[in-house]
Amino acid sequence: MEKCIELAKKASALGEVPVGAVIVNAHGEIISEAYNLRETENRATAHAELIAIELACKKLGRWRLSDCSLYVSLEPCFMCAGAIILSRIPSIIFAACDPKAGAVGSLDNILNDKRLNHQCEITQGVCSEESSMLLKSFFKARRKK
Amino acid sequence: MEKCIELAKKASALGEVPVGAVIVNAHGEIISEAYNLRETENRATAHAELIAIELACKKLGRWRLSDCSLYVSLEPCFMCAGAIILSRIPSIIFAACDPKAGAVGSLDNILNDKRLNHQCEITQGVCSEESSMLLKSFFKARRKK
Numbered sequence: 202m203e204k205c206i207e208l209a210k211k212a213s214a215l216g217e218v219p220v221g222a223v224i225v226n227a228h229g230e231i232i233s234e235a236y237n238l239r240e241t242e243n244r245a246t247a248h249a250e251l252i253a254i255e256l257a258c259k260k261l262g263r264w265r266l267s268d269c270s271l272y273v274s275l276e277p278c279f280m281c282a283g284a285i286i287l288s289r290i291p292s293i294i295f296a297a298c299d300p301k302a303g304a305v306g307s308l309d310n311i312l313n314d315k316r317l318n319h320q321c322e323i324t325q326g327v328c329s330e331e332s333s334m335l336l337k338s339f340f341k342a343r344r345k346k
Numbered sequence: 347m348e349k350c351i352e353l354a355k356k357a358s359a360l361g362e363v364p365v366g367a368v369i370v371n372a373h374g375e376i377i378s379e380a381y382n383l384r385e386t387e388n389r390a391t392a393h394a395e396l397i398a399i400e401l402a403c404k405k406l407g408r409w410r411l412s413d414c415s416l417y418v419s420l421e422p423c424f425m426c427a428g429a430i431i432l433s434r435i436p437s438i439i440f441a442a443c444d445p446k447a448g449a450v451g452s453l454d455n456i457l458n459d460k461r462l463n464h465q466c467e468i469t470q471g472v473c474s475e476e477s478s479m480l481l482k483s484f485f486k487a488r489r490k491k
Contacts (some may be wrong), residue, residue, distance in 0.1 A: 245409040245433035246400055255391055264390040279449070279456050280428025287425055288390035301463070304424070308461055309454070311424050316453055318446070 202296060202328040204234065205274040208249070209335055212236035219335045222249035222273040224257045224266065224290075232269060233257040249273060250281035254288050265289045274332040276303035276325070282311050286319045294324040296332035347441060347473040349379065350419040353394070354480055357381035364480045367394035367418040369402045369411065369435075377414060378402040394418060395426035399433050410434045419477040421448035421470070427456050431464045439469040441477035 208221025217237040224232045233256035238247040250273050258264050270292040271285060277295065282304040285293060293305070293312070300307045305323055312321040353366025362382040369377045378401035383392040395418050403409050415437040416430060422440065427449040430438060438450070438457070445452050450468055457466040 239409055243407055243409050244400060244403045245411070246396060246403075246429050247409075248432075251391060255389060258389045258391075262388055264384055264388050264392075266390070278428055278432070280425050280432055283423055283425025283428055283449070284391050287393075287423070301461075304428070308459070309456075311454075314453070316446075 202272050202274070202294065204231070205249075205272050205296065206328055206331055206335065208234055208236040209274045209332065212238070212249070213335065213339050215241050217241060219332075219339050220249045220273065220275045222253040222271060224253050224269050224271050227268045232260055246280065248278065248281050250277050251284050254284050254290075258288065267291060270294065272327075274328070275299050275336065276305050276307060278302045279304040279309075279311070285312060285321055286317055289319055290321060292322040292324070294327055296326070296328045297336060298325070298329075347417050347419070347439065349376070350394075350417050350441065351473055351476055351480065353379055353381040354419045354477065357383070357394070358480065358484050360386050362386060364484050365394045365418065365420045367398040367416060369398050369414050369416050372413045377405055391425065393423065393426050395422050396429050399429050399435075403433065412436060415439065417472075419473070420444050420481065421450050421452060423447045424449040424454075424456070430457060430466055431462055434464055435466060437467040437469070439472055441471070441473045442481060443470070443474075 205221040209219035213219035221236045223234045233253045235252035267289040274296045276299040350366040354364035358364035366381045368379045378398045380397035412434040419441045421444040
């Protein structure tokens, strides 16, 4: 998760909302890492998690990431939580909650929805305060501009 | 929507679940078109709608698609509905419902969720039967293999 925070800081330096994500395999080896790039790439879907999932699929040459875990510094939104289900990731670990758009406990929890064909183990709270502080300073600085 | 069905047939010919999507601007001009490519590209996120959104952002050079409409032959899943919200598309038109994974009326309707910072007008049913038949034949043929 420290790696995610580090990636989130890189996003912040580019004027992007500071969120970082890392995908590791069952041996704990890093498969992919990414951070938000919406403004830089002018792409609505360029969230850290989605980019990390796409990079992991590319690296492993398969769309099923059923032996991987995803670490992310902020609770995933509906798009990213949906992508976690589609890629069959069995375990995610996230830091801060997102009360405005989070789809893994805040507004909804689609990763535990038994009607879908995949469920995912969720761990929340690791480095939560560090990630929250980073997000708060980012938005505070942006409001001042 | 006929264009979406045509694109869905292209997906089917590649062994992909037959779903096609088209994004048009306010003048009705086609900005992007796409079909499912999950198996071909080995990418969990390669759904028609997500690819169409990414192509539209690239073509227009911006992440806000607030002057566009999205046509798709199947009800969007959570990932794609989430991407519609993130790209601020104000109107979607879809053909068949997806009772197993649909996030726009079947399992949930996140495009009408007032807690999120964007809502979207939904039209359902155009070419619904044609799209359903295409999906049914695809899955029937696949089960026989």
